[in-house]
Amino acid sequence: MKVLHLNAGNETGGGMKHILSLLDELDHDQVVLGVFEEGEMVQRAQESHIETVHFKQAFPFDLSVIFQINRYIQQEGIDIIHTHGPRANVLLRLLKPKLQIPWVLTLHSDPSDDFMGHGVKGELFTRVHKRAIRSADHCLAISERFRKRLLQMNVSNHKITTIYNGIDFSKSPEMNWERKNFGFTEEDFLIAMVARFEAVKQHELAIESFAAFKQSNENAHLLLIGDGTLENQLRKLCEKLEVDKSVHFLGFRNDVASLLPMVDLTLLTSKSESFPLVLLESARANVPAVTTDVGGVDKMIPSRGYGWIVDQPHSKSIANALNQAALLSGSELPAMGEKFHDFVSTRYSTQHFAAQVSNVYDFLYKSPPKMEYNV
Incomplete structure (x- = not known):
């Protein structure tokens, strides 16, 4: 055949x-x-x-x-x-x-x-x-x-x-980036969003949510990994919301698997998804996620113990989930990431x-x- x-x-x-x-x-x-x-x-x-x-x-x-x-x-x-x-x-x-x-x-x-x-x-x-x-x-x-x-x-x-x-959970990244390579410290709270800059991914919602979260989390940074037609518009939004120093446009990259292990959390604010590979990649990196309630994300995050699914796609709701995650930074959030990995890796290879x-x-x-x- x-x-x-x-x-x-x-x-x-x-x-x-x-x-x-x-x-x-x-x-x-x-x-x-x-x-x-x-x-x-x-x-x-x-x-x-x-x-x-x-x-x-x-x-x-x-x-x-x-x-x-x-x-x-x-x-x-x-x-x-x-x-x-x-x-x-x-x-x-x-x-x-x-x-x-x-x-x-x-x-x-x-x-x-x-x-x-x-x-x-x-x-x-x-x-x-x-x-x-x-x-x-x-x-x-x-x-x-x-x-x-x-x-x-x-x-x-x-x-x-x-x-x-x-995805193949047996594969390890070819290299692991360290925070110092990008000018970040161990005290910084890093959130990564991997998505092309197109309307369906709702980056505006992500940036607005991050701006609200940033008000009580001065050491927070949002890493936007991807490219697309809306990049200039999104940069202007960051300037308007005065978070342009904390939102980092890393462009399209082939080394996402090497980048994710250094962050604390991944974020997905899409209007529509099927079964997001970025969440599978996040699980492989032992990094929990905050995501809108799209596609089959509930199959990967069956309860709050594995991550956050935001039912109401509003900046206030997403910022609240980010705050909950930040409060767990230390040992609890990495432990959640390991639990996320163990659950997903046995089901979605x-x-x-x-x-x-x-x-x-x-x-x-x-x-x-x-x-x-x-x-």
Whole structure:
């Protein structure tokens, strides 16, 4: 069985890590990564000896690429195609009438939020993308909430499988950064937020919450790890709230696993998530988290003893959770981090994650669905 995984190729965050960790765990002779743009994702795949193919587009809406994909499927004897992300999903819907093999897609994010902040064009893309999702033969939902979201979109229950993300907990960071490398001391309370600077991640909420928390915690610092279109806007907000000396923009980094062990807490303020890899990475680093109540975070943080899930996504509620965490700094907060690690590591490994996906492939390969074109 050979599976072609298709993605735009411009992923740099959790989506990229999800796809690459899955492909790395599967038999490399049975998987191929197809992309429309070459970048860090392809580089990392090739470093892991994962076969890649570049389906070139003259521009993002160049539909001629579907003929390249179809030709490749026929020539290489692809048995299943697995798409990740809106662009790949929409293109496969156009190709589906010609397909004689099953099409699986993974829902990494809520499609209603994928084009947040893009106005009328975003609303159009959202409708087109939702229609594409309904056309797939099978959907993998990365949380139970996303399974319910698919049901709301009129995707049949028998076409949905809930599969949670996983990471390799046996891997240790190649190096560990020390606080002094960034000018911090052991007395500082460090909070890290790993997320691209886009509307759905709600960095404004994170900064406003931190500003409220900072009023009673002078030694606190917020480390923003990522990049994106809203960076300048967020820097101005920090200046307005007078926390620009305590909020540090570290940019996009490949060494998140090496950075997290030096912080006290991680923060996630997203409006929508599936099963956030950043929380898995936080657990691997023995660092507890404060997060909004999104996706499957309750599966990783089942009670207050493992971290904080904020039901009301308001700056006051998040600042209150940050204050509770700061009061535990010393021995109690690290102990919570170890408990978080022990709970998550036994349930959400890459091996378990890949095995679930393989079971779906085996089922579709042995009992392929009747090929139909949903409108």
